[in-house]
Amino acid sequence: MTQHTLFVCTTCASTWENGKRVGISGGERLLAQLAQQHAEWELREQFTLQPVSCMSACDRPCAVAFAAPGKHTFVFGKLSADEATLPEKAAAVLNCAELYFEKPDGLLAWAERPKPMRTVVSRVPPLSAARSA
Template sequence: MTHHTLFVCTLCRFSGTNQPQPESHGAGLSGGEQLFNQITAAVNECDWRERIQIQPVRCMGVCSRSCVVAFVAAEKLTFIFSGLSPQQSIPELMQFGRQYTHHPTGNVPYGERPAAMKRGLVAVLPPVPPG
């Protein structure tokens, strides 16, 4: 089974489109930290949790479009997404995560991707060659 990693930038600050709600949990945390906590909890409850590791990173260089994540696996495409809301993007991240981990090349067809993944796409990188 292919090992997958979901990198989550924990330094991401809230941008204009993903401001925290007044009742949101994690007051005092950055948007990236909140997203990391939310997606970690969601993945721990899903049936494909053995296929993916959630990894915090300190910066992914898309600071003007936070929050940012990347789905990565050996011999698969890498997807980088931005503009994600810790409060609203979890269901769509979970849907894409399931699709990505189950697709042999990671190339989830555009029409099947959740809306947040379509509008938040930053880059699709080719697989790293073996060896």
């Protein structure tokens, strides 16, 4: 079985003072909620949860990405959430990850994704497709 990765930007929605990050970022809160739900998720063995220090989606925080060998990589944004909506946002991420897992090429139609997952920052073709183009 191909290993999938769910990347989560931990710098997203940070507060900065005097050039230094202060407190817990929105990305770190999202990661913590995802980790909690990931532990009970039926696909936890197929998806590695991977924190990333920056995904360069600063104008659309919080960002997550799905990647797997031979599949398109998707980077999603605008997943910032307050404490009350974090469980809902994390559930949408994992629901969308299930759809991604089922697709042999990883392509996800806009209409089939949960509403919080409709902001795509980028879609990168599989490395094998890029080499043959």
